[in-house]
Each structure stands twice: as C-alpha cells, then as structure tokens.
Amino acid sequence: MTRAAAASLAGRYGVLVALLLLIVFGALRYDHFLGSFNVLSLLRYNSMFVLVSLGMAFVIMTGGIDLSVGAVAALGSVVAALVSPYGPWQGLIAGTAAGLVVGFINGLIVTRLRLFPFITTLATLLAAKGTALLLSGNQSVAVSYASGFTDIGQADFLGFPIPAWIALLAYITGSIILNFTEFGRTVLAVGGNEDATRLMGLRADRVKMIVYTMSGTLAGLAGVILAAQFGAGQPIEGVGWELFAIAAVVVGGTSLMGGNGSVGTTLAGVLLLGLIFNILNFENGLGWISLSAYWQSVVRGVFLLVVVVMQAKLVARQRAGHTS
Amino acid sequence: MVDRGVPANFGLSFATVERQAALLALIALILFNAAVTPHFVSLRTFNVNMTQVTPIVIVAVGMTLVIATAGIDLSVGSLMAVAGQLAPIIFLGKIVMLPYPVAIVLAFIVPVVATGLLGFFNGVLVSRYRIQPIVATLVLFIAGRGIAQVLTNGNLQTFREPGFQWIGLGRVGGLPIQMLLMLAIAAAAAWALRRTLFGRQVLAVGGNERAARLTGIPVARVKRRVYLISGLCAGVAGLIVVAINSSSDANQVGIGMELDAIAAVAVGGTLFAGGKASVIGTVIGALIIQLVRYTLIANGVPDAAALVVKAVLILLAVWVQRRGRTA
Numbered sequence: 001m002t003r004a005a006a007a008s009l010a011g012r013y014g015v016l017v018a019l020l021l022l023i024v025f026g027a028l029r030y031d032h033f034l035g036s037f038n039v040l041s042l043l044r045y046n047s048m049f050v051l052v053s054l055g056m057a058f059v060i061m062t063g064g065i066d067l068s069v070g071a072v073a074a075l076g077s078v079v080a081a082l083v084s085p086y087g088p089w090q091g092l093i094a095g096t097a098a099g100l101v102v103g104f105i106n107g108l109i110v111t112r113l114r115l116f117p118f119i120t121t122l123a124t125l126l127a128a129k130g131t132a133l134l135l136s137g138n139q140s141v142a143v144s145y146a147s148g149f150t151d152i153g154q155a156d157f158l159g160f161p162i163p164a165w166i167a168l169l170a171y172i173t174g175s176i177i178l179n180f181t182e183f184g185r186t187v188l189a190v191g192g193n194e195d196a197t198r199l200m201g202l203r204a205d206r207v208k209m210i211v212y213t214m215s216g217t218l219a220g221l222a223g224v225i226l227a228a229q230f231g232a233g234q235p236i237e238g239v240g241w242e243l244f245a246i247a248a249v250v251v252g253g254t255s256l257m258g259g260n261g262s263v264g265t266t267l268a269g270v271l272l273l274g275l276i277f278n279i280l281n282f283e284n285g286l287g288w289i290s291l292s293a294y295w296q297s298v299v300r301g302v303f304l305l306v307v308v309v310m311q312a313k314l315v316a317r318q319r320a321g322h323t324s
Numbered sequence: 325m326v327d328r329g330v331p332a333n334f335g336l337s338f339a340t341v342e343r344q345a346a347l348l349a350l351i352a353l354i355l356f357n358a359a360v361t362p363h364f365v366s367l368r369t370f371n372v373n374m375t376q377v378t379p380i381v382i383v384a385v386g387m388t389l390v391i392a393t394a395g396i397d398l399s400v401g402s403l404m405a406v407a408g409q410l411a412p413i414i415f416l417g418k419i420v421m422l423p424y425p426v427a428i429v430l431a432f433i434v435p436v437v438a439t440g441l442l443g444f445f446n447g448v449l450v451s452r453y454r455i456q457p458i459v460a461t462l463v464l465f466i467a468g469r470g471i472a473q474v475l476t477n478g479n480l481q482t483f484r485e486p487g488f489q490w491i492g493l494g495r496v497g498g499l500p501i502q503m504l505l506m507l508a509i510a511a512a513a514a515w516a517l518r519r520t521l522f523g524r525q526v527l528a529v530g531g532n533e534r535a536a537r538l539t540g541i542p543v544a545r546v547k548r549r550v551y552l553i554s555g556l557c558a559g560v561a562g563l564i565v566v567a568i569n570s571s572s573d574a575n576q577v578g579i580g581m582e583l584d585a586i587a588a589v590a591v592g593g594t595l596f597a598g599g600k601a602s603v604i605g606t607v608i609g610a611l612i613i614q615l616v617r618y619t620l621i622a623n624g625v626p627d628a629a630a631l632v633v634k635a636v637l638i639l640l641a642v643w644v645q646r647r648g649r650t651a
Contacts, residue, residue, distance in 0.1 A: 065458070109639065116596050118396070118458075119642050122583060123635040130631030138628065239579070243398065243462055256456045294473035294574075301467020305449075308460065312453040 014310070015252055015268045022275050030282040038278070040161055044153075044229070046274040047163035048073065048222040049244060050267060053252075054167075054174050055103075055215030056245040057266040061178075062211050063191040063258025064110065064117035069219040070241030071128035072102045074234060076223025078132045081141040081233025084149035091149045092224050099220015100213060102128050107212035111205040117212075125242070132235040141233035153228030163225045170218065175263040187211060191258025247300070248273055251307050255315075276300055345644065346593060346608045353615045361622045367498060374503045375568065377614040379404070379561040381506050381607055384585040384592075385513045386443075386557030388606045389550040391589055392517070393530040394598025395450060395457035397554045400585060402468025403442055404562030404578030407435035409472045411563055412481040412572050415488050428487040436559035442468065443555015447548030461551075465582070472574035482571040492567025502564045509557065514603035526550060530598025587613060587634070591641040613637065 026033040052069045059066045080095030102124055109120045135141075143149050155162050178184035189197045190204045197204045227233045246256075252269030254261035277296045284291060357364040383400050390397045413419060415431040422430065442464055449460035486493075494501040517523035525546045528536040537543050558578070566572040592609030594601040613634060620630040 113639075113643055113646070115639065115642050115646060119586075119590055119596060119638065122586060122590075123638040125583070125635075126587075126638070127632045127635035130628045130635070133628030133631070134626065138626075243465055246458070247462055247466065250459050250462075256459055292474070292477055294470055294478050297470025298467050298474060299470075301463050301465075301470060304459075304466060305463045308449070308455050308463065309453055312455050316454075 013265070015265050015272060015307075019268045019272050019275070022272065022279065026275070026279055026282065030279075030286070033282060040156075040164075042271075042274060042278055043164040043167075044161040046270060047161070047167040048225050048229075049241070049248065049274065050167040050270050051170055051218045051222040051225070052241055053245040053248040053266055053270045054170055054263065055211075055218035056242070057249045057252070057254055057261055057263060058174070058178075058187060058211045059117070059215045060246070060249050060254055060256060061187050061191045061258055061261040062208055063194065064208065064211070065121065065246070065256075066103075066106065066212065066215045066219075067118065067121040067242045068102060068106060068125040068128055069215060069222075069245060070238030071125040071132065072099045072216055072219035072238075073223035073226060073241060074236065074238040075099070075102065075128045075132040075135075076220035077227035077237065078136045078141055078223075078233035078235050079220075080149075080224040080227045081143045082135065084147055084227070085144040087147050088149045088152060091143070091147070091227075092152060092221075095224035095227065096217055096220040099223065100217040103213040103216015103219070104209070106216060107209035110212060111208050129235070132233075136233060136235040138235070140235065141227075143227055143231055143233065145231070150228050150231060153225050153230070163229070166221065166225065170221075171263060171267055178261075178263050183207065183210070188259055188261070191260070193259070244273070247304050250311075251304065253311070255311075273300055273303070276303060346591065346605060346612065346641075350608055350612050350615070353612065353619065357615070357619055357622075361619065364622075371500055373614055373618055374500055377610055378500070378502045378506045379565050380581070380584045380588060380614070381610045382509055382557050382561040382564070383554075383581055384588040384606045384610055385510050385603055386550075386554035387582075387585040388589050388592070388594050388601050388603050389513065389517065389526060390457070390554045391530075391586075391594055391596060392526050392598060392601035393547055393550050394533070394596075395547065395550065396461065396586070396596075397443075397446065397551060398458065398461040398582045399442070399446060399464035399468050400554060400558040400561075401578035401581035402465050402472065403439040403555055403558035404565060404581060405469055405472035405574045406442065406475075407439045407559040407562030408566040408572045408577040409475045409481070409574050410435040410438055411488065411566060412483050412485075413475060415485055416481070416483060424487070428485075431488050432491070432563065435563060436556055439559030439562070440552055440556040443558070444548055444552040446555065447551030450551065451544035451547040469574065472577070476572075476574065478574060480571055480573045484570060489567040489570065492564045492569075502568075505560070505564075509560070510603055510607050513553075517601060517603055522546070522549070527599055527601065530595075530601070532599070584610075584613075587638050590638050593641070593645055595645070609641070 032038055052073060056066055056069060076095040076099045079098040080091040083094035084091035106121055106124055109115055110117050151162065153163055157165055178187065186197070186202050186207045189202060190207050194204055226237060248269040249266050250256065251272060252262070252266035254266060276299050280291055280296050280299065363369060387397055387400065411431040414434055415427045417427065446461050446464060449455045449463070450457050490501065492502055496504060517526065525541050528541055529543050529546050533543060562577060565577055588610035589606050590609070591612055592602060592605030594605060616633060616637060617630045620633060621627060
C-alpha cells in the first residue's frame with residue numbers, strides 16, 4: 001500500500017478507530033458504561049444531533065453549508081408542539097414539514113438567486129428563529145400529553161428508543177442514497193467540481209435543491225423529537241447546533257471543500273462528540289477529579305483541533321503522494 | 325481584486341451606487357424615524373442606539389479584514405467571553421491582589437492581549453495547516469467559551485469598578501467613550517485597508533491567493549495578522565459589554581456575535597469571496613441593522629418579527645451586491 005492510500009484510509013476510518021478506542025476505554029474504566037441505561041439514554045439524547053448532522057453532511061458534500069439547522073429544529077419543535085393536540089402523527093408531520101419549507105427556501109435562494117450558502121442560511125436562521133418566537137409568543141409551548149405525542153421522544157420500540165430508531169432509519173436510507181443511487185454520485189460530483197458537473201449534463205441545481213430541502217426536513221424532524229423528549233416546543237433551543245453538526249461532520253472525515261464524504265463516519269463523528277460528554281460524567285462519578293460540565297466545551301474543542309490538524313497533515317501527505 | 329476598477333467612462337461604478345445605496349438607506353431610515361418615531365431626535369435615543377451597536381461594529385471591523393482575505397472568524401463571540409471574564413478576575417484580585425492603578429491597567433491590557441493571541445492561533449491554523457477558516461475558527465468557537473466558563477467555573481462575576489467601567493459607561497462631552505473608541509478603531513482599519521501596504525496585501529490575498537503568493541506577498545503572515553486583529557477587536561468589545569453590564573457571565577457575553585458581525589459585513593457590501601472590502605460600509609451596515617430593529621420595536625413590532633425583517637434585509641443586500649457584480 002502506498003503512503004497516499006494509507007493516508008486516505010486513515011482519514012476515512014480513523015474516526016471509527018477513535019470511537020472504538022473510546023468505547024473500550026469507557027467499558028474498562030467504568031461500571032455500567034455499557035449498561036443499557038447509559039447506552040440507551042446516550043442514543044436517545046443524541047438522536048437529534050444525529051439527524052441534523054446527516055442533513056449537514058449531504059449539504060457539505062455538495063460544497064455548501066447549512067447554518068439554519070438549529071433554528072429550524074427550534075421552529076419544528078414549536079410547530080410540532082402546537083399541532084400535537086391533534087395527534088402524534090399530525091405533530092410529527094407538521095414539525096417536519098416546517099423544516100422542509102425552510103430547507104426548500106434555502107435551496108431556492110442558493111440555486112436561483114445564486115447567493116452564498118453561508119449567507120443564505122445565516123439569514124434563514126434568523127427568519128426561522130423569528131418565526132418560532134412569533135408562533136410561540138416568546139415562550140416554550142407545552143405539548144399535548146393526552147395525544148401520545150411524547151412517545152416519539154420518550155417511548156421504546158423493541159427495547160430501543162423510538163428517536164434512535166428514527167435516526168437509524170434515516171442513516172440507512174442516507175447511506176443507500178449516497179452509495180447506490182445516481183443522485184448520491186451526483187452529490188459528490190457537484191461538490192467535487194460544480195462546473196464540470198454542469199458540463200457533463202448533470203443537474204447540479206436540482207441536486208442542491210434536494211440536499212438543502214433534505215437538511216431542513218431532517219432538522220424539522222430533530223425538532224419534533226426535541227419537543228417530544230422535553231414535553232415542550234422550545235423556540236430558543238438549537239443555538240449552536242449548526243456548528244456542533246459541522247464539527248461532527250468534519251470529525252467524521254468529510255471535507256468542507258465538498259466532493260467526498262461518508263454517511264457512516266458522520267454518525268461516528270456525532271457519537272464521538274456525544275461520548276466525550278458522557279465519559280466526563282463518568283469520570284466525575286469516580287471522584288478522582290471533578291471537572292465541571294463546562295470542561296466539555298474545552299475538551300470538544302481540543303478534540304476538534306486534533307482532528308482537523310491531523311486531517312490537514314493527511315491531506316498534505318496525500319498531495320505529496322500524488323506528485324511523487 | 326485590488327485593481328478591478330470599472331472603466332473610467334462609467335461615471336458611476338456599481339460599487340459607488342452600492343455604497344451610496346447603503347448610505348441612502350441609512351439616511352432614509354433616520355429621516356423616517358425623525359418623522360414617525362416619538363422622541364427619536366434626542367441625545368438619549370442616540371446614545372441608546374450607539375451603546376447597542378458599538379460592540380457589533382468593533383467586532384465587525386475585525387471581521388471585515390478577515391473576510392477581505394476570503395476567510396471568516398466564528399470565534400469572536402467566544403473570545404469576547406474570554407476577555408470579559410479575564411478583566412474582572414484581574415481587577416477583583418481573584419488570583420493576585422495588585423495595587424489599584426496597576427490592576428486596572430492590566431485589566432485592560434491582559435484580556436485584549438489574550439484574545440489577540442487566540443486570534444493569532446486561528447491565523448496559524450488557517451495559514452500553516454491550510455485548514456478552512458470555518459473549521460479552524462470553529463475550534464475556538466467551541467473551546468473559547470469553555471475556557472471562559474472554566475475560568476470562574478461558570479459563575480457570574482458582578483462588580484462596581486468605575487476605573488474599569490469607564491470604557492463602557494464613560495462620557496466625553498456627552499458622547500459615550502465606547503462610541504469614540506469604536507470610531508477610532510473603524511477609522512484606523514479603514515485607513516489601513518485603503519492607504520497602507522498591509523491593506524493592499526489583504527485585498528490581494530483575498531482577490532487571488534495564488535497570484536498574491538507569486539508576486540511575493542507574505543500570504544501566511546497577512547492571514548495571521550488579520551485573525552490577530554479580529555481577536556484584538558473581539559477582546560475590546562468583550563470589555564465594553566461587561567463594563568456596561570457591571571457583570572460578566574461567560575454563558576451570555578458575545579452569544580451570536582459572530583452572526584451579527586457577519587450580517588453587518590454583508591449589508592456593508594464586503595465580498596465574501598474576498599478581495600473587496602469596505603470598513604465604512606461595514607459601519608453603515610451595522611447602523612442600518614440596528615436602526616431597522618429600533619424602528620420596528622419603537623413602533624410596536626415584536627422583536628421576533630424584527631428578526632425576520634433582518635433576514636430579508638441581509639438577503640436583499642447580498643442580492644443587490646450580486647447583481648452589481650454580474651451585470
């Protein structure tokens with residue numbers, strides 16, 4: 001194997017190895033780390049970030065970015081909470097549809113007006129947040145417990161949390177779409193070289209429309225789970241989710257330049273960042289050290305730093321490998 | 325690019341129209357308010373608006389230079405929190421008790437130097453490791469706020485220290501000192517961008533990095549400097565915010581500031597692809613956003629609706645800019 005190929009492999013599967021090491025470390029060091037309670041609550045809580053990061057991964061693969069996901073999740077949670085008295089499905093569909101609409105608008109602005117995705121989604125972040133606050137009257141909106149809406153976030157199915165099922169399903173679908181469909185190949189082609197894609201007759205704009213709509217929809221769905229888990233639509237939640245999702249995608253080995261990426265390693269990226277918080281909690285429980293929850297930001301930041309510097313070095317090595 | 329001038333026979337370049345448009349919008353807003361909003365023409369209203377916009381402008385000036393090199397700095401809000409936490413720690417004597425004047429002077433200098441160094445660190449990531457600016461500055465967006473929180477274990481610091489709070493509350497001839505500081509920083513940056521070699525290099529790097537490198541411009545050094553300056557600006561803004569509040573809350577100071585600053589830069593007509601930037605435009609952009617919000621709230625529109633209007637405003641500004649370029 002050449003050095004360049006090895007570097008490419010390390011870039012792709014490094015995150016899986018790191019995740020595995022972290023799990024082994026946790027399992028050896030703490031009792032109950034692999035206990036069903038810990039594993040299931042970890043999955044239940046992180047399923048929202050998993051969904052948002054999946055949408056973000058697709059957008060980033062086309063060379064774009066979606067800053068609106070956190071605000072869209074907040075909007076989705078408010079809409080779902082408002083509709084929840086009519087039934088769980090109605091709430092689910094309404095919240096997800098709210099996300100779809102914002103995602104569609106993002107796609108329209110990026111493809112028709114040709115504005116930078118960064119600015120477009122920054123603006124829709126503000127608009128979605130404003131709409132969420134208007135709809136909710138600036139406060140959290142209690143969901144209807146009578147309709148069974150909260151099951152979406154709190155109940156289990158076959159011993160596995162329902163939000164985790166939703167996230168898993170989304171990931172399998174996403175993985176199939178990316179690896180086995182023409183659409184998936186076009187996503188990567190658009191991110192690799194948009195002009196060339198256009199010249200080849202592939203419909204770059206349509207692909208972009210779809211990925212932004214998808215990202216919005218998944219963020220809306222994450223909002224539904226948020227409302228169901230916490231029993232209320234939360235208009236001011238979701239602040240910084242977009243940046244967490246970007247971090248997870250980057251940790252998962254997807255380049256922000258677009259053109260490459262993998263759905264599975266993005267999932268590993270989310271779980272890795274979530275696990276850091278989990279392990280900090282366990283470490284505090286041991287009593288050797290007492291790190292406040294505030295340390296988790298520092299640890300996550302340092303972790304992100306290590307990952308991006310390593311990736312940068314790998315890329316440099318790959319380049320050297322190609323030229324020699 | 326630096327010298328992509330519009331041919332001389334076009335008396336009015338698009339860039340000019342654009343800048344005039346922003347300025348005209350600002351004047352129209354002021355006139356509208358003077359006619360409609362009660363008590364608008366008063367020193368009090370002026371000072372209220374200025375107090376709110378000053379930290380945004382100061383951060384946005386640094387952001388303008390970063391964006392001029394085709395970069396972005398997401399860490400500014402977190403750096404504000406770091407500076408805002410460090411200053412009270414120093415003058416309240418939480419680590420070492422220092423004689424009064426020394427403590428106050430250090431409370432101004434140390435936090436700004438610290439955020440400057442953190443900004444420099446951003447610059448190293450971007451220039452040396454070629455990490456994309458969004459990701460590189462995301463590191464300190466996450467870790468920076470963590471550092472600020474860890475400094476006081478997340479606790480609020482309250483204080484009453486006129487010697488320090490002078491930066492946020494002081495007046496000279498009825499005008500807020502923070503506003504004068506903001507004008508000085510903006511003027512210095514505008515001058516540097518237009519009249520100095522450094523300014524030319526910044527625009528050249530943003531316009532075409534490869535060409536800039538080939539012409540012998542020290543690209544890496546220029547990038548490190550703009551991120552350093554952005555860090556310094558964020559530090560100053562952080563000091564002003566905590567001085568106004570008489571308290572420092574690491575969870576709150578500078579939250580969302582990166583987005584406000586970027587919005588001001590966008591409305592001000594600086595290109596996100598780099599190579600063309602206007603510090604004065606950024607100041608006007610920040611003032612427009614502030615005044616639109618004030619106008620809506622003063623006339624009974626809820627703050628949430630003002631957010632939606634702000635979104636439309638940003639898109640409109642960028643769209644006009646885009647048309648100006650492609651026409």
